[in-house]
Amino acid sequence: MVGVTSPPDRVRPVNRHWRFTGWLLAAVWLFFLNIPFVTALHQPELWRRVLGLASVIAFGVAYVLIFEWARARRQRHLPIPVGRARALLALLLAIGLVGIPGTGGDWLTTLVFVAAAAVFLLPPVESLVVVALAAATPPVTSRLVPGWEAESTVVFAVLLASFAMFGVSRLAQRNAELQAAQQEIRRLAVAEERARTARDLHDILGHSLTVVAVKAELAGRLLELDPARAATEIADVERLAREALADVRGTVGAYRGxxxxxxxxxxxxxxxxxxxxxxxxxxxxxxxxxxxxxxxxxxxxxxxxxxxxxxxxxxxxxxxxxxxxxxxxxxxxxxxxxxxxxxxxxxxxxxxxxxxxxxxxxxxxxxxxxxxxxxxxxxxxxxx
CATH class of the missing domain: 3.30.565.10 (Histidine kinase-like ATPase, C-terminal domain)
Structure with a gap:
């Protein structure tokens, strides 16, 4: 039930490693489904056994896929659609209910995962309602359904898992915010460097090209009146153009002194x-x-x-x-x-x-x- 967010500056192979770790951490908690799984495995009737085992396996697969889908959206800083989250929780609950003929009262264990998923997927108020209903279901059903015992351990597990998932979801949110802040810092640094380069290029070329234009204009006026002076001015234009080119190269390479x-x-x-x-x-x-x-x-x-x-x-x-x-x-x-x-x-x-x-x-x-x-x-x- 623990999500792992990969650091933004990791290279691609490390990202794959953390993605695999996220799948592993999501799947390892499915160990607690062993209770309904064992109950279904010992059903005397074949159809009950098949239905129970199939429902437990389907529930585990669905839970992992839903969790990874939500974790991926959080990592990409995308919102989780509330309508889709409700539909997915209803799907989990339906799979658990379908398996009742094969798992009996032990299907209540699936409520632990439903409550944890609600905390991760839904807004706080709605998730709190789901957790309260999941915690209240075991004692209520034990009174209504003959043969089902009041499972206080399930109630405790629902509350503990929900609290743990609340911490994980807040941690995932903070990690996503930190990654977004780091990306913004990098973007601003690039923008500042571009602004600095543009400013230096303007200051350097603005001055040099202004002098080049003045000297070229002067050389044009002197071309017939004083060819020797005009040649001197043209030589200065060439020198200034070369200096401007050197200045641009220096600015592109580093700060120009x-x-x-x-x-x-x-x-x-x-x-x-x-x-x-x-x-x-x-x-x-x-x-x-x-x-x-x-x-x-x-x-x-x-x-x-x-x-x-x-x-x-x-x-x-x-x-x-x-x-x-x-x-x-x-x-x-x-x-x-x-x-x-x-x-x-x-x-x-x-x-x-x-x-x-x-x-x-x-x-x-x-x-x-x-x-x-x-x-x-x-x-x-x-x-x-």
Missing amino acids: VDLASELAGARSALAAAGIVAELPETVPELPTDRDELFGWTVREGVTNAVRHSGARRCVIRVDPAAVEVRDDGRGPAGESAGAGHGLVGLRERAARLDATVTVARAPGGRGFLLRVTVPDTNGRDRG
Whole structure:
């Protein structure tokens, strides 16, 4: 009467092993049907003997099949149809009653299995009713049917088996809930990894392709006016395309390292290609690795917005140990509210890991775009 749920991370051969174990544990309890079986075996009349033996065997087979059907549905997190459960219990009871001519009063032993099956199959209230009726049947029938003795052991067995099956069913339910929770955790982990990869690819390619587009446009304008300068810009486009490809490969393979110094150097090149005057810090302060990476992503996002959207003529980047700021004198991302865009969403996600604050606003004076990331100090207050 004990069900076994296989762990979700088992391989197929182990699952077959546990499935066999479940069948075995369901069948071993049928040993208690030996009482009506022996009674039928010693019937003097052949037809009684055959009917009794056939009913006991049919009852045992039906019980095991019903139990395994219900256990399989629980393992797959499927509900047990109440109507079908009632019909199956009625079938068990009918098989037990059919065998009365061959098993006599010992057919009452089958009520133990009917009660246990009811606990496993039916809702709590209905199963409680079935258990009460099964426990009350032996003393009642002993008074109504001559020759049938009041079997107190059957009453005790009904109650004990029902209580045990209640524990087994609750355990099976908890195991199913645990498996569902584990599957959900795995699904969320995969979704988070996909979101991280998509965010990194957007941030990497968005910046690189923006610079490529600006340099290609500049090369097209210079093609007739200054072929040598146009060739230089085309060479830069080729270099940037190769770097973007390397970045994508690095992102697919693992987390791509970003540092502030490299991003400032890239910002100088991108702003110059876009014809934007750049005002950048000469030196970079010593920063923890996680903060250095966050500030690098901030510079990348701010410069990408300045080159792609703003129409700016000047871009200023300020860095100190607690904050980084990118400010231009353009019009900001066209048609986007503050904080919109995949890049800024990804930046906020990265900043949240360090409890940093991301500020997106108009620059002082009402013209221009301001992006600032501020990291709290050790006392939890924002600095800068």
